[in-house]
Amino acid sequence: MALFVPPKPSIPSEPLPFRQFLRAIRTNALNTWPEAAYDQPYLRRGLFGRTNYLLNEPDAIHRVLVDNPSNYRRSPASVRILRPITGQGLLLAEGDNWKLQRRTIAPALAPRMMPLLTPHMVATTDEALDALQDRIDAPVNLLETMQNLTLEIAGRSMFSLEMHRYGAEMRRMLTEFGENHARPSMLDLLLPPSIPTPGDFGRRHFQKRWMGLIDTIMRDRLNAPPPDEPRDLFDLLRAARDPETGTGFSPDQLRDQVATLILAGHETTAVTLFWAATLLAQAPDEQQKLAKNPETRTRAVLNETLRLFPAAFLIVRETIGPDQAGTHTIGRRDLIMIAPWILHRHRGLWQNPDAFDPSRFLPDAPPPPRFSYLPFGAGPRICVGAQFALTEATIVLAALIGRFEVSLDSTRPVLPVGIVTTQPDHAPAFRLRLR
Numbered sequence: 001m002a003l004f005v006p007p008k009p010s011i012p013s014e015p016l017p018f019r020q021f022l023r024a025i026r027t028n029a030l031n032t033w034p035e036a037a038y039d040q041p042y043l044r045r046g047l048f049g050r051t052n053y054l055l056n057e058p059d060a061i062h063r064v065l066v067d068n069p070s071n072y073r074r075s076p077a078s079v080r081i082l083r084p085i086t087g088q089g090l091l092l093a094e095g096d097n098w099k100l101q102r103r104t105i106a107p108a109l110a111p112r113m114m115p116l117l118t119p120h121m122v123a124t125t126d127e128a129l130d131a132l133q134d135r136i137d138a139p140v141n142l143l144e145t146m147q148n149l150t151l152e153i154a155g156r157s158m159f160s161l162e163m164h165r166y167g168a169e170m171r172r173m174l175t176e177f178g179e180n181h182a183r184p185s186m187l188d189l190l191l192p193p194s195i196p197t198p199g200d201f202g203r204r205h206f207q208k209r210w211m212g213l214i215d216t217i218m219r220d221r222l223n224a225p226p227p228d229e230p231r232d233l234f235d236l237l238r239a240a241r242d243p244e245t246g247t248g249f250s251p252d253q254l255r256d257q258v259a260t261l262i263l264a265g266h267e268t269t270a271v272t273l274f275w276a277a278t279l280l281a282q283a284p285d286e287q288q289k290l291a292k293n294p295e296t297r298t299r300a301v302l303n304e305t306l307r308l309f310p311a312a313f314l315i316v317r318e319t320i321g322p323d324q325a326g327t328h329t330i331g332r333r334d335l336i337m338i339a340p341w342i343l344h345r346h347r348g349l350w351q352n353p354d355a356f357d358p359s360r361f362l363p364d365a366p367p368p369p370r371f372s373y374l375p376f377g378a379g380p381r382i383c384v385g386a387q388f389a390l391t392e393a394t395i396v397l398a399a400l401i402g403r404f405e406v407s408l409d410s411t412r413p414v415l416p417v418g419i420v421t422t423q424p425d426h427a428p429a430f431r432l433r434l435r
């Protein structure tokens, strides 16, 4: 049977002229890369006096992410855009401060902790699917369902918080953030983060309200004395001490960490589950195979979903000093882009790259070429929540497809849009039927 090829955004045949390039960054970063990006080992262009590399070569990617990561930091534009929402948390931390944060958080999200977290995940998923069952044959917004479900799972399993009291307000603020503050302007890209741009005023105001909301959500936890034995990630963070100085996280730092982990820990998994459902709705034979054989096929479908629609479509770094990455002599303050969106659809690395084919990831299939599949990044800054995300997504997807036959209610193509994460251009209506 012919493989399903999901619709994709229009790809420019030539590198975009400057103005169109800037517009594409604001509206859909996936449209900034020309056709050549999907064929060539790398692309290089100058932007605001800096050299900008898009790397598709394993050796060069390995050098940046794994061999010499301390020479590469988060880009100024990432810091400017994400700081209001993640504060001083793990995502944007650098140097020794990053090390301390990572050492504290990683053990709580390690594979051996998953059996403790899965009961929360299963119970929350069952509640959400019971609610969907009341909507059989009515149009269902699975994007919103998945956003609420993954938010609830993140809150409950990491911080013992019932999120439904705050979920609607959080989701409203995150939508506002995506629409108004996450689209970089020319000045946002041009100026160093220490010089505020007009967009930063709105971002600062947003940060006050957002962190205020997280403070409210955490107030009871912050005011209660710490328990003798940590019960969840919040208690672990609270008990953490810098081995050299003996200092712990301040209340503001704790709050920033919670904001970071709730944000990074739910939006990416929500869109991944949304894309998986959208692909399966359009490939009914794959959906049928998954329903019959969830043990072997759920992970393969998720891996293939993360290949075609990697929630983190772009990993960016700024170089601190010069370096040799593969064949490239990279200068100080050059920008390095490693784009899972491009790598995962590269014609030199994959066969039939645009087709939905979960069998690529079945246990007996050959592994993908080295460094051609990076949905969670690589090296010391690899996603700290990868196990959490995969465990959660496997539970939710297997339960959803086990219980319902999922189809789309309209034929309007669902197109990916790259703004912070890989979002759909609209939330299509789905129909569910009990299996």
Ligand code: HEM
Pocket: 090, 091, 092, 102, 109, 260, 261, 264, 265, 266, 268, 269, 272, 310, 311, 312, 315, 316, 374, 375, 376, 377, 378, 380, 381, 382, 383, 384, 385, 386, 388, 389
């Ligand atoms: C399908 C879901 C997810 C995807 C595709 C994803 C992807 C990524 C990627 C590509 C990075 C590396 C970025 C870089 O190197 O610049 C990253 C980092 C990170 N992720 Fe995830 N992630 C997912 C789920 C999660 C979850 C569930 C959590 C928390 C529980 C989480 C928390 C983080 C944090 C805190 C970082 C920064 C780590 C550091 O800098 O040390 N992510 N994620």
